[in-house]
Amino acid sequence: MTVMNLSINNNIVGPIEVDPEIMMIEFLHEYLNLTGTKFGCGGGICHACVILVEDEQGMLKTERTCIHNALVFNGKKVHTIEGHATKDKYGEIIALHPVQESFSKHFSFQCGWCTSGFMNETIALIQRLKKDPIKKTDVETTIEAALGEHICRCTGYVKYYQSAKDLILSIKGLTK
Amino acid sequence: MNKILSHTISLAFVSVSFTLSASQELIEKGKYLADAADCYACHTTDDGQQYGGGKAFPLPMGMKIYSTNISSDKTFGIGNYTLEDFTAALREGKSANNGYLYPAMPYGSYALITDDDIKALFAYFQTVPAVKQKKTDNDVYFPANVRTGILGWNMLFLDDKRYLPDSEKSENWNRGNYLVNSFGHCGECHTPRNLFMALEKDKPFQGAVIGSTWAPNITAENLLKAGWGSDDLASLLRHGYSDKGVVTGEMYTVVKHSLSKLSEQDMRAVTGYLLNSDEYIASKTPVYDEKVITHEGYPTYMSYCASCHGDKGQGKPNFAPKMLGNGTLMEPNQYNVVYSIIGGIDSQYYNQVNSFDAMPSYQDKLSDQQLLDLMNYLSASFTFDKKEFTAPEIKALRESVLESLETEH
Numbered sequence: 001m002t003v004m005n006l007s008i009n010n011n012i013v014g015p016i017e018v019d020p021e022i023m024m025i026e027f028l029h030e031y032l033n034l035t036g037t038k039f040g041c042g043g044g045i046c047h048a049c050v051i052l053v054e055d056e057q058g059m060l061k062t063e064r065t066c067i068h069n070a071l072v073f074n075g076k077k078v079h080t081i082e083g084h085a086t087k088d089k090y091g092e093i094i095a096l097h098p099v100q101e102s103f104s105k106h107f108s109f110q111c112g113w114c115t116s117g118f119m120n121e122t123i124a125l126i127q128r129l130k131k132d133p134i135k136k137t138d139v140e141t142t143i144e145a146a147l148g149e150h151i152c153r154c155t156g157y158v159k160y161y162q163s164a165k166d167l168i169l170s171i172k173g174l175t176k
Numbered sequence: 177m178n179k180i181l182s183h184t185i186s187l188a189f190v191s192v193s194f195t196l197s198a199s200q201e202l203i204e205k206g207k208y209l210a211d212a213a214d215c216y217a218c219h220t221t222d223d224g225q226q227y228g229g230g231k232a233f234p235l236p237m238g239m240k241i242y243s244t245n246i247s248s249d250k251t252f253g254i255g256n257y258t259l260e261d262f263t264a265a266l267r268e269g270k271s272a273n274n275g276y277l278y279p280a281m282p283y284g285s286y287a288l289i290t291d292d293d294i295k296a297l298f299a300y301f302q303t304v305p306a307v308k309q310k311k312t313d314n315d316v317y318f319p320a321n322v323r324t325g326i327l328g329w330n331m332l333f334l335d336d337k338r339y340l341p342d343s344e345k346s347e348n349w350n351r352g353n354y355l356v357n358s359f360g361h362c363g364e365c366h367t368p369r370n371l372f373m374a375l376e377k378d379k380p381f382q383g384a385v386i387g388s389t390w391a392p393n394i395t396a397e398n399l400l401k402a403g404w405g406s407d408d409l410a411s412l413l414r415h416g417y418s419d420k421g422v423v424t425g426e427m428y429t430v431v432k433h434s435l436s437k438l439s440e441q442d443m444r445a446v447t448g449y450l451l452n453s454d455e456y457i458a459s460k461t462p463v464y465d466e467k468v469i470t471h472e473g474y475p476t477y478m479s480y481c482a483s484c485h486g487d488k489g490q491g492k493p494n495f496a497p498k499m500l501g502n503g504t505l506m507e508p509n510q511y512n513v514v515y516s517i518i519g520g521i522d523s524q525y526y527n528q529v530n531s532f533d534a535m536p537s538y539q540d541k542l543s544d545q546q547l548l549d550l551m552n553y554l555s556a557s558f559t560f561d562k563k564e565f566t567a568p569e570i571k572a573l574r575e576s577v578l579e580s581l582e583t584e585h
Contacts (some may be wrong), residue, residue, distance in 0.1 A: 020478055041535045043484065066537070075500040079524050093220065 004074045008032065009083025010013035017041055024065035025049050028080060038113050042066050046151040049119040052079040052124060056118065059131075060124040062117075081116035098167060099123050106163035110154035119148050123165050129174040136175045139168055199299065206300025209293055212359040214434035215287070218243045220546055227253070228307035229517050233280050235316065242312035244271065249306035262298045263291075264285070267336055269326070274311070276326040284375065285361035288339040288354065304318070333374035354447025360434075365391040365426070383509055388519075388580040389425035390511040392504070396452035401561065402506035405459030409447045414438070416531055417494065420459060420503040422532070426517065428524050436526065462560050464488045473553025476546045489558045495532070496553035496573055499539075499558045506559045513551065519581050539554040545572050 005014035007021075018126035020025060028034040041046030044067035054059040055078040064071075065076070098120045109115040125146040131170075134142050143164045152160065168174045180513055202477035208215075219227045229245040254262065254273070261272040269276060269283035277283065289297075339358060341350040362403050367375045368384040383393035392398075392459065404420055406482035411418040416431040423431055437448065451457050462514070468474065481499070487500030499505065504512050542550065548570045557564045 020475075023483050043532075045533050064536075067480075067483045069482060071475055073478045135474050137311065 002071060002074075006073055006075060007077040009079055018070050020069070020071060022070055024063075024070045025067050027070035027073075028065065032059040034076070034082050035082050036116050037043070037065060038116055039066055039153070040113065040117075045078060045119075046114070047113045047121070047149050048151070050117045050120050051081075052120050053077070054079065060127050062124055063148065064119050079120075079167070081119060084119070099126065099164075102163045102167040103160070106159050106166070108156060108163045109152075110149065110156050114150060114152045114154075116161050118147060118152070121147055121150060122160075122167075125164070125173065126171070129168060133174055133176045136169070139165055139175060143168070182429055188306075197535050202296050203303055204300075205293075206296035208437070208439075209297050209359060210300055210581060211437040212221045212355060213297075214359075215246065216433045217429045218280075219443045225305070225307045225309070227301075227304055230309060230312050232312075240315040241280060242314060243280075244277075244311050245307055245309050246301060246304075247307035247309075248302055248304050248365060248519070249308055252308055254301060255306060257298075258302075259295065259298050262301070263294050266294060266297070268334070271332060276330070277331065278314075278326065279373065282361040282364045284334055285358055285364060287334070288358035290338055293511060301303050304503055320493075321543055329374070330370065331373070335362065342481045346448075346454045347443050348448050348454055349452075351442065351447035353481070355446055356436075360446070362394065365415060366394050377584055387426055387443070387512075388584050389427075389515060390509050391427075391513065392507045392509070394508060395449060398508070399451060399503075400457070401560075402503045403460030403462075403501055404451065404503055405457045406444075406447050406451065408459045410443050415442060416526060417497065417526060417530070419461075419498055419533070420501060420522075421505075422497045424512065424521050428522075430454070432524075432526055433534065434560050459501070460560075463560065464500055464557065468553065468557040471553045471556055472545075473549035473551070473556075476542065477506040477551045477557075481550075484535075489563070494530070495536075499554060502558060506561065510551065510565070510570075511553065511573055511576065514547070514570065515577045515580070516549065517550070518574055518577045544574065547574060 001017040002020040003015045004018045005012070005016075007013065012068035014033065016031065018031065022030075025037055025039050028037050029039075034157075037051055044064050045092045047062070047064060049099070050062035050064055053063045054060055055074070060079070063066075084100060085093045086095040086097075088094050097119075099119055099163045103109065103119065103122075104114065125143070129142075140161075143161050147160065147164065150160075216226065218231055218233075218506075219229050221231045222227070222229055225247070226437055227247040229243045231243045232240050234240055234241070240437045245253040248255040250256045254265075257265075265277065265281075265283070266289065267283060267287040269279065269281055270275050287493040319576070339354045342353070345353075363375055363380055363477060365386045366384060367377070368379050370376050381394045384391050391481070393464060402420070406421040410417040412420065412423060413431060413435040415436065416423045416428060435443075435446075448454055484496035486496075487498045489502075491498035491500075491506070494531040507513075516535060518537060518539045521535040544567065548565060548567050551565050551570050555561075556579040
């Protein structure tokens with residue numbers, strides 16, 4: 001067994017003994033009951049399973065959890081789909097994250113399996129644009145580049161992309 | 177009288193049918209041999225029509241040459257060729273349309289092809305659909321644009337001789353030798369070249385840089401040392417996948433368009449020749465030792481590799497190759513191992529029941545120290561000779577891979 005310490009959704013997890021052979025997604029599901037991250041292809045292709053990893057500057061980057069062992073995330077600060085909404089002191093959701101709001105408003109998802117992956121990628125994209133705004137004319141290509149590796153078997157890409165586009169254009173400072 | 181006429185007509189019909197059938201047989205044989213020679217790979221672009229040419233071949237100093245149209249079109253292709261023209265192109269690199277061919281066309285290997293097989297190839301190429309596509313002009317400058325210079329190269333390095341069977345070897349071995357060295361032109365990639373880009377014939381199959389990959393050492397000595405057996409080698413060449421590893425880079429297209437189409441008998445000949453044996457050879461796999469979990473590279477392997485390649489290197493069938501006993505890990509030159517880790521591997525599609533997803537790049541995940549530890553772990557856990565690499569060795573390989581990736585993009 002290996003001992004891990006990490007931060008998940010701003011909560012310290014650990015020290016916790018972990019089987020060194022398990023993938024991060026298994027750790028989230030089986031050890032912590034965080035089942036919102038979905039197991040898709042299992043081969044790092046579909047990106048349904050990505051979570052957010054925060055670097056020292058607070059910047060977010062997605063990372064696949066089906067092909068990376070839990071050990072990869074030891075000592076890291078990560079965020080999963082369960083951590084994006086604002087909650088009260090009793091753990092009840094009082095406000096959705098703007099990306100969650102936007103996805104709901106646009107009926108972006110059908111079966112929902114790929115949604116947490118698209119969500120995390122879009123959150124990372126919005127944060128990046130806050131730091132480095134883009135031209136309005138580049139919004140569509142920027143979204144395509146950012147979300148392009150995510151696969152939706154219900155083929156709901158248009159609604160995801162439209163949702164991300166509307167959100168980016170509605171938040172001040174993301175475009176110039 | 178009517179009876180005689182009827183018999184005469186019947187006989188004439190039989191005779192015509194027989195001629196047609198013989199000709200069809202020759203064309204079929206030619207098609208098989210054209211596949212064995214992998215003409216498609218160089219003479220067809222990714223989105224182009226079969227044998228229409230136009231595929232680019234990068235040369236040093238930013239120059240490029242383009243393959244020719246070898247379809248049956250009489251204006252742009254080789255539809256106007258005689259058998260003599262065709263033979264001269266294949267064996268001597270002399271094109272009736274374009275003068276001396278650049279040695280990117282492996283006429284040095286095709287020179288070994290027998291007269292009968294050339295006739296079959298010619299018969300087939302006269303029947304392939306015509307493609308009306310003009311040859312793309314080569315992007316070369318002095319002195320590479322002086323085609324007569326190639327004549328000098330031919331005089332120095334071209335050995336225009338047909339294959340001579342070795343009477344001390346079996347028929348199977350000789351067939352394998354013929355296929356590998358003529359149609360297969362395996363040496364064009366796997367044999368190192370000298371300063372003049374001619375094959376170093378005293379170092380056959382000892383491995384060479386080709387594009388951004390290392391065409392490995394495929395001498396029988398090296399293959400046997402790495403534990404390759406008859407079944408694994410046949411599986412690799414037919415499916416691009418085996419218990420001893422997979423093909424990557426340009427070898428993927430060689431398997432897809434050429435080797436996968438070899439008959440069972442010819443595949444046995446090829447593997448028999450490459451392993452230099454008429455007997456069936458069983459592959460060998462090292463024994464996995466649980467003690468390796470104390471190795472410095474174990475956490476890195478478990479973190480990034482184990483989910484696909486297995487915690488004990490057992491791999492996942494038709495998804496990720498085994499690491500235990502992997503031939504690439506036992507190749508003397510470790511460039512391809514570092515390339516796979518740092519550059520990743522593109523997805524491969526052979527057919528609906530045989531295709532592989534891409535392997536991601538780990539360039540931004542592994543420090544030099546982690547890569548070194550990983551390379552040493554792979555060797556310690558999954559190979560026979562358990563080599564120890566040094567930091568400068570692996571750093572140099574990484575830099576070489578990065579340089580190559582930059583050139584590719």
